Amino acid sequence: MKCEGVRKQLTAYLDGDLSGDRGSAIRGHLRGCDGCRQIASDEAALRDGLRSLPPVDPPASLWAGVQARLAAAEVADSERPGWRRALARWIPKAPQLGFAGLAVAAVVVLLAIKLRHREDDRPVVSTPTKIAPTVIQPDRGTQPAPVPAPTNPADCGETDDGDVTAQVAAQPARKTACYAQAAQQWRDAATQERAQWSDERKHEVDGKLASFDKEIATAKNERVRQRTYRSMIRYLQRAVIRDDVALASNGGAP
Amino acid sequence: MTEIVADTPTPALAEPRPRVSASLSDDMQLIAACRRGEARAMEVLYHQFKRRVFGMAHRIVGPNDAEEVAQEVFVRVYRGLANFRGDSALSTWIYRLTVNAALSHLARRGRRQEVPEENLPEVAAAPEPERDPGLASRIEAALQQLPAGYRAILVLHDVEGLSHEECAAILECRVGTCKSQLHKARARMRELLHHLGTRP
Numbered sequence: 001m002k003c004e005g006v007r008k009q010l011t012a013y014l015d016g017d018l019s020g021d022r023g024s025a026i027r028g029h030l031r032g033c034d035g036c037r038q039i040a041s042d043e044a045a046l047r048d049g050l051r052s053l054p055p056v057d058p059p060a061s062l063w064a065g066v067q068a069r070l071a072a073a074e075v076a077d078s079e080r081p082g083w084r085r086a087l088a089r090w091i092p093k094a095p096q097l098g099f100a101g102l103a104v105a106a107v108v109v110l111l112a113i114k115l116r117h118r119e120d121d122r123p124v125v126s127t128p129t130k131i132a133p134t135v136i137q138p139d140r141g142t143q144p145a146p147v148p149a150p151t152n153p154a155d156c157g158e159t160d161d162g163d164v165t166a167q168v169a170a171q172p173a174r175k176t177a178c179y180a181q182a183a184q185q186w187r188d189a190a191t192q193e194r195a196q197w198s199d200e201r202k203h204e205v206d207g208k209l210a211s212f213d214k215e216i217a218t219a220k221n222e223r224v225r226q227r228t229y230r231s232m233i234r235y236l237q238r239a240v241i242r243d244d245v246a247l248a249s250n251g252g253a254p
Numbered sequence: 255m256t257e258i259v260a261d262t263p264t265p266a267l268a269e270p271r272p273r274v275s276a277s278l279s280d281d282m283q284l285i286a287a288c289r290r291g292e293a294r295a296m297e298v299l300y301h302q303f304k305r306r307v308f309g310m311a312h313r314i315v316g317p318n319d320a321e322e323v324a325q326e327v328f329v330r331v332y333r334g335l336a337n338f339r340g341d342s343a344l345s346t347w348i349y350r351l352t353v354n355a356a357l358s359h360l361a362r363r364g365r366r367q368e369v370p371e372e373n374l375p376e377v378a379a380a381p382e383p384e385r386d387p388g389l390a391s392r393i394e395a396a397l398q399q400l401p402a403g404y405r406a407i408l409v410l411h412d413v414e415g416l417s418h419e420e421c422a423a424i425l426e427c428r429v430g431t432c433k434s435q436l437h438k439a440r441a442r443m444r445e446l447l448h449h450l451g452t453r454p
Contacts, residue, residue, distance in 0.1 A: 011433065049389050
């Protein structure tokens with residue numbers, strides 16, 4: 001038996017995995033080979049040394065840390081949207097369902113997300129032109145000033161310089177600019193209507209607008225800023241057309 | 255709800271087994287109780303596995319990160335029990351989570367303590383050494399210089415004393431692969447110890 005073959009089997013031999021004539025052959029070789037015997041001796045000592053390493057006691061803080069992390073994970077679960085929790089439940093079952101099922105689920109989720117985003121983008125910018133003409137009554141003594149149509153998002157600073165990456169990166173800020181522009185147009189409309197408001201109402205609207213401005217200035221990201229702009233625009237829409245709605249419901253009586 | 259006391263040296267917590275009632279002695283009953291969120295069952299499971307989980311983490315990722323990895327393992331265990339199908343023993347599953355968490359942690363940390371192949375000297379025959387009283391600490395030091403995969407198999411098989419079958423189940427490999435990895439890991443350890451001026 002050659003040294004190379006013996007050394008390959010030493011681990012198995014020392015762990016008692018070789019029996020019968022194979023073990024005997026190794027033992028026979030070790031009797032006559034100093035080099036292999038030394039390696040066997042070293043490996044046995046190493047194995048014994050590893051086995052006799054003292055156990056490591058966990059620190060006293062370990063259990064408290066586990067509980068804290070569990071609590072944090074549960075709180076995070078409660079704040080996560082339902083569809084994400086459902087997805088997390090289904091992902092481990094994917095091997096049983098097959099990847100086709102998972103793919104279908106992924107497509108459904110992506111569609112849902114896309115639709116949701118589209119809804120987020122749609123309402124405010126396009127509403128003023130639809131609401132104002134249908135609500136304002138023409139038989140009123142003083143005709144309200146026409147509400148200016150909001151600017152098309154495509155006009156809000158978009159440049160077609162061919163750099164797609166830069167365009168995508170600039171998209172949130174451009175969207176915010178569109179909302180800001182639409183809000184300003186509604187503000188202008190409110191300013192024209194303002195002359196007919198009572199002092200109390202002027203004070204109320206000014207306070208509310210100041211609060212919106214503050215929120216916009218301190219918004220932590222573009223998404224929050226856009227949401228605040230949407231709320232502001234809705235508020236201004238109501239403020240501008242409220243008189244007209246009241247007038248319409250009273251049959252045009254002053 | 256039972257108030258859970260951290261790892262204090264109180265006899266009741268230090269020796270959890272006597273506190274385990276007959277109804278919790280079985281793995282599946284323990285799992286079912288944990289799934290129901292019973293604090294006592296969760297504590298029993300923790301005490302049953304804390305030393306091995308922490309010991310494995312300690313020897314694979316080192317003392318500084320061991321607690322973080324052990325915490326992560328227990329969190330994964332408690333949160334994953336709902337999906338535990340019982341295809342393997344509870345202990346095998348928990349040790350697999352431990353090894354995976356430790357190796358992932360090392361990968362994330364980008365730690366590379368492996369000694370390059372070319373720096374390892376050849377093992378030379380030497381006279382029979384006397385038993386070194388400081389061998390344990392040098393073995394620990396050499397263990398930290400092993401490649402992570404070798405470290406995992408040495409910790410599981412030689413330090414924790416698990417069988418090749420258990421190691422293979424934990425590492426999700428064949429028994430033959432496990433044996434060959436162990437052989438290479440021990441050879442590398444011998445080289446490292448020799449390089450450090452220590453013979454086992």
